[in-house]
Amino acid sequence: MRTLLLLLITLQLTASAQDWHPPLDPPLYLSGSFGELRSNHFHSGIDIKTGGVEGKPVYAVERGEIVRIRVGPAGFGKVLYMKHPNGKTSVYAHLSEFDSVLAAYVKSEQYRLQQFALDLYPIAGRYTYQKGDEIAKSGNSGSSGGPHLHFEIRDTRTEHPLDPIAEGFEIADHRAPLMENLMLVPIGRDALCNGERKTFTLPLIRSGVGEYRVSRPGYYKLSGTWGFAIETVDQQDGGSNKNGTVALKMWLNDSLHYQHSIDEFSFDETRYLNSLITFDQYKCCSDQASKLYVEPNNQLSFVQGNPAGYSFSDSSSYNLKIEASDRAGNRSILEFDFEGITPESQVSLSDQPLVYPDDQLWLAHNEVHRLPADDARCIIPAGVLYADTYFPVEVSEPSGSMHKSRPFFSPVYRFGHTGIPAHTYFTLDLPLESLPTGLREEQLCFVEIEDNGRLEWWPGDWTAGRFVGRSREFGRYAITADTLAPSIDPVNIFARKNMNKDSTILVRISDDFSGIDQITGTIDNEWVLMEWNPKTRRLWYTFDEHCGPGEHTFELRVTDNCSNTAEYLVFFSR
DSSP states (O other): OHHHHHHHHHHHHHHHSOOOOOSSSSSOOEEEOTTOEETTEEOOSEEEEOTTOSOOEEEOSSSEEEEEEEEOSSTTSEEEEEEOTTSEEEEEEEEEEEOHHHHHHHHHHHHHHTOSOEEEOOOTTSSEEOTTOEEEEEBOOTTOSSSEEEEEEEETTTOOEEOTTTTTOOOOOOOOOEEEEEEEEEOSTTOEETTBOSOEEEEEEEEETTEEEESSOOOOEEEEEEEEEEEEEBOOTTOOOOBOOOEEEEEETTEEEEEEEOSBOOGGGGGGHHHHBOHHHHHHHOOOOEESSBOTTOOOTTEEEOBTOEEEOSSOEEEEEEEEEOTTOOEEEEEEEEEEOOGGGOOOOSSSOOOOOTTSEEEOTTSOEEEEETTEEEEEOTTSSSSOEEEOEEEEEOTTOEETTEEOSSOEEEESOTTSEEEEEEEEEEEOOSOOTTOOGGGEEEEEEOTTSOEEEEOOEEETTEEEEEEEEOEEEEEEEOOOOOEEEESSOOTTEEOTTOSEEEEEEEOSSSOEEEEEEEETTEEOOOEEETTTTEEEEEOOTTSOSSEEEEEEEEEETTSOEEEEEEEEEO
16 A cells, blocks of 8 residues: 555656756746736746847757647747647747748648638647757747747646746746835725825835835825735846746735735636736836735636725724745745724825815726716626726817827717726727718727827727727727828839849838738739738748749738728839
């Protein structure tokens, strides 16, 4: 019996301690960690540095088969998915090129389907590799902000991303997380701190090894319902990048009230990140602090904590302790003392009178809301909001106003503000009795006027005197139109040019508002593969067997999301 028990323990340890091959030549240094707080999502892998260059060999971390290949101008760009016998799938993203066998398969499919962007699922067993085989070259494709390898380990059955470091990939780390700011966040309508209802951001300083305190100590007296949030980052050896912190805990008077550890998550829940962070601070100031309480509609599987914050209604002393830790066991601790106080004894320490936003609506998160603004409507399904919230609704500018030379064909309506996160889509329903003179229906669209003045395009449909669409960002909206076609700027081609010494046809394309939707390039009326990098505006065709010696005609059509089309035609020779 004892021998059997030892055997079972040995098998369990062997299974959990997977011997992976590194995806790049070691040592591995990170520019991004698993579970990092990104825009609307958690980072689903680790970003491994490549020395600021492309073209580093990328290796299969275990024997397996390629089960998926994607190519696109955004997102992961060029990416491979490899299934392994151990129940895991590895992902390699932002690649510059695939190995020659995969590259030939992808190109043949691009020509067969006549499209650059692909999502391919090869026949089972068609492309198999051994551990350590080179499968690709690192790059900067897709939405990458610089050359690196985005690498993931997923559970094959659930498709959940798993922390590669927890799965056995070794990253040198002798540095504890850094604690930067503590935030006191008002939740209830009765929340006051020193007579004010606002978010308090308290900078932190190191007071010892792995210990932090508020840099400017003071007296903080809280009543009503409050939440706490911590802004923290982590760093590993070999770099100064501020990466994400994997685990947080919070105690009040030595009682554990909150904890999370981001070991894995599902893609279905990743947008709930907007409930975990102080979203309003992120939108206004790019500060991503993690809340240490659980909002009512926060459905993250790895979070455990008090629902809807913490209530203070009596004169008591409190000690707040927060711990941030990483996979290597490095820890940092913050301690903060404050007072609870009964609401009737609150004294305003501000020179300004107390102001409550009573002119705004108070919306329940679990109800459907149909909000009128003159003849316009905003329909918010239950579950769009993460918590009950104040919600402004107003008509802020009349029809006919202009922003950045763009005419508005409706008033500007405010539904909420950019600091309120929306988990799923809500509906905008604005009146538009007739089509403005000189416009095609497909040119109409919504425009969101962001706080910094930037204009963002959203689609809509015009029917029965109403213009209706969906959005996932609260704020100011109006009806406008996109009437300008994309621009096409030739880089290395001109009329009658002999291109024998060129390896590509290169142009730059851009669009001023709604964005590029379709690209079609032909040589002698035959489709050719145009590769596109939106970050650099570069669009190119690499000369191959589809363009031999002789006289040729190159034609390019670029269409935006409002059906405006630009065309470019040129004769050349090779």
